[in-house]
Amino acid sequence: MTDEQLAQQITEGNREAFHELYERHKKGIYNFALRFLLDKNLAEDAAHNVFLLVFEHIYQFDFRKGKFTTWLYSITYHECCKMRKRNKKFSRLGDGEEEIKNESNYDYNDAIDLERAMLRLPEIYRLPIVMTKLHGLTSAECASTLGISETNVKQRVFRAFKILKEYYNIR
């Protein structure tokens, strides 16, 4: 069953459908929030809030206007922005690096290095990279989520790659 069909079922009062949507997306949303906010606790709170908002506002979701995931990611993006504003202590880099080490089992050190480098990118370059490269959003979907043009998304992704390349050169 597609996300859109599940969303439809939630509006008809099917709680199981909500559970299914939650299970499908919780990890993705948490990961996006984590790579945005660079803080595990904030990311968890943000992800929780996203699903509460989804549950509350699901009837506002318009199937004809776009995919469910795009809608979900814009909610997440806005929730994370709010969360960051609310937490003044939040620092872009800080000591976070150690804390948000990826604990998945890796065969490749390259991936660990690349993620670490990516998390050091300024937010305006980091978010388009995270969305397009790690969450599989198209540049158009990313553009509508961030409220910028598609060309802008592409430029930022390219710039991000340039910065990452520099980072590797220096190292």
Place this chain on the structure above:
Amino acid sequence: MDCNKIEQIIVEVLTNAASDSDVEIVRLHLSECSICREQFMPMLAMNKTFSIIKQHEIPAVFDERFRQKLLAQKITSELSPALKFIVEIFGTNIRFAIISIVGALLSVFSPIESLINIYQWNIIPTFLLIISLLIITFIIKQSFNWNTLIFYRRKNV
């Protein structure tokens, strides 16, 4: 093929928007042009590495904490607007809020006061009532499991 054009195609490749023929054009050009090769090869390698970056595991208590928040939201949404206002003011615990409000009301319109009916002593029973209600509230609060009724404020726990 001119190098500026290649850069444009590379941008498409990096944003997953390139066609197969685009990829082939890039491959051909990079095999011939060392300047582009040096500039773009590392980017293309990174682009591949991105696909093997894994997701972080969600915290072990993620689901449980969400369940609690969902329950709290459900209770809040079923409360009347007036009670919601109280929750807004008192924040975390709805029963505590209700008992405090009832306590405050009782202390103002106390039946005990009218029984005693000594004007000069008015302030003392009022004060005693508030104190005793607070103590009772505290005892009740301590002796039950309040977990399911905790209203989470958005905070960095």
